[in-house]
Amino acid sequence: MTPLRLPEEERILDLLAAQATEGLGPAELHELNTWLAAHPEFDAAGLERAAAALHLGLLDVSLPERLPDPLRSAILRAAPPESPAATLRIHSAPIPMIYRLGWLAAAACLVLAVAGWWRAAQSFAPTAPPSLADRFVQFTINYPDAVRATLAGNTPELGVLRGEVIWSDKAQAGFVKLAGLPANTPARDQYQLWIVDPQRDEKPVDGGVFDVPSAAGDLIVPIHAKLAVRQPKAFAITREKPGGVVVTAGPILALAPVGS
């Protein structure tokens, strides 16, 4: 590890302090991540924790506000039925950019391009750990009105992908069953799920990152929406750097339009 020079140290601290107070734009965030990747000995969240402790001290919590009942109910409805700590790592960086609606148009073109490849009524022999398969089955029982969407993809790099998405607005959770996705090297890249919800925002919602072990065959992946989803229109999979990204440049590896 190359020791830091003072100007470099100050730059990193300025970025960390800005992140902890006003947030960072895409370029600054990239710069900070680059610095931290080169210097993992830094406590990346140290100033955020300091700001949080200070905020707590400055905020008058002796007269607490009460959460309005409708809001409390909405929060509890959105609590996932499964442990959120299971399986997926969630990227927690800020969300700096706004997706253009053209992103959806590009996704729609991909759907049209692969429509001829999809064969309905594929059966899946789940090779995921039994607990995930059990959870999937239980989910379908608990949320019979969950939406289902056919997942399809065909890229020169990865070949044909096929699968199914099930999603419950009530649970704010769901699953992806898929086959054909090649194994990844987690230290180099990870797959990332996205939920397209134009009613909510132009940007797709991060559904979490996941890995495909070697010889995984068919896979079941829980969807953990990072933000509340109102009315999903499609689900997508991309491949990103380890930990995922806040804004994806694509390409879309597979797409599942709701209603397909």
Added chain:
Amino acid sequence: MDGGLLELVARGDSQAVARCVDRYGGLVYALARRFLRNAAEAEDAVQEIFIALWQLAGRFDPGLSSEPAFVTMIARRRLIDRQRRLARRRETAGDAPEALDRASPHPGSHHAVDVADEARRATAAIAQLPSQEQHVIRLAVLEGWSHARIAEELNLPLGTVKTQVRRALLRVRSALGAAPLVPEVAS
């Protein structure tokens, strides 16, 4: 205060989830209403924050912070993001900054969050700073003002504001007894 509530949440304990909402809902709501000028945005943000909390509960380390401070950190991340997005939208639309639109507060009978020793040490750390620097860090942390806005309102150079914010946070961190943030620096 319950110990290990976030750990139970991370394990998927639904009763712990409800207790977490009851314990920290008021705090998160207060944070959101302070940061955001619109009641509807604040409520949306509160939902977003709790979804993030369910996902990140497993990362809570009691050796690094208290539960309330961890919850506050998660909340602040989301609120800062949202604030930046809203500011960009207003700039794009050419809108003036929103006037304050806070719904009536909901004073409640829910028990107050135990601020914990670390919060008291944090505020004690900045109490020793010159009054202007205290003002700067309060605006940055409590009010969520951007550094540029602080500089403009207080008629200070932006670099001065950034330095003061950095210095204050490092001071707070030191007061909390954390290990040095910075490794040994090359001369």
